[in-house]
Amino acid sequence: MKRIVEYRKLLNVERGVSLKELKTIYRNSMKECHPDKFHDDAEGLALAEEKSKAVIEAYHHLVSINPETIEQGMPEYQDTIANATITDYRYENIRLHVEFSNGSSYEYISVPKATFIKMVNADSPGRFAKRHIFNAFPYRKVSNQE
Numbered sequence: 091m092k093r094i095v096e097y098r099k100l101l102n103v104e105r106g107v108s109l110k111e112l113k114t115i116y117r118n119s120m121k122e123c124h125p126d127k128f129h130d131d132a133e134g135l136a137l138a139e140e141k142s143k144a145v146i147e148a149y150h151h152l153v154s155i156n157p158e159t160i161e162q163g164m165p166e167y168q169d170t171i172a173n174a175t176i177t178d179y180r181y182e183n184i185r186l187h188v189e190f191s192n193g194s195s196y197e198y199i200s201v202p203k204a205t206f207i208k209m210v211n212a213d214s215p216g217r218f219a220k221r222h223i224f225n226a227f228p229y230r231k232v233s234n235q236e
Contacts, residue, residue, distance in 0.1 A: 094155065094199070097148035109158045116149040154230035155199070163231055170194050171224045176216045181206045186223065187232065195232040198223055 098105070101115050123141040128134035153159055160167075174190035181187075186198040186206055201223060212218035 093151070097152055100144060100148045101152065103152070107152075107156075109153065109156055112149070112152060112156065116145065119145045119149075151230070155228060160229075166194075167196070167229075167231070170196075171220060176219065179209075179215070179219075186227075188219065196229050197232045198227040198229045201227050 101112070101119060103112060103115055107115070120142060123138050123145060125135055125138040125142060128138045170190050170192055174192040174194065176188055177191050178189040179186060181201070181203070184200055184202070186201040186209075187195065188198065189195045205222060209215050209218045209223065
C-alpha cells in the first residue's frame with residue numbers, strides 16, 4: 091500500500107479518481123516533465139527522464155488497481171479463480187504474485203507474510219487462496235501470456 095500512496099502523491103490524485111481524470115492528470119504531468127523539453131540541458135534531461143519514468147510507472151499501476159479497471163476485468167478474474175489452477179506463486183515485499191494455468195498472472199497487495207506461510211503449508215494452496223486471499227486483498231492483473 092505504501093507504493094500506491096507514493097504513486098498517488100506523485101500524480102497528486104485522490105483515492106476515488108476516475109480513469110478519465112487519471113488519464114488527464116497523467117498527460118499533464120508528462121507535458122511538464124517530458125525529456126524532449128530539455129534537449130539542450132543534460133542535467134535537466136536526466137532529471138526529466140527519471141521523473142517521466144516514475145510518472146509512467148505510477149500511472150500504469152494506478153490504472154491497474156482503479157475500480158473501473160477491476161470492474162471491467164471482473165468476469166475474466168472470476169473465471170480464472172474459479173476454473174484455473176495455480177501453477178506458480180511467489181512472495182515479495184507483502185506482494186503475492188500468482189500465476190494460473192490459463193496464463194494469467196495477478197499480484198495481490200498487502201498480503202501478510204503469515205497468510206502466505208499458511209498458504210504454503212496448507213494441504214491445498216489453491217483452496218486456501220480461494221478462501222483467504224483471492225477476494226480478501228486488493229489485486230491487479232500483471233500479465234496474460236496465452
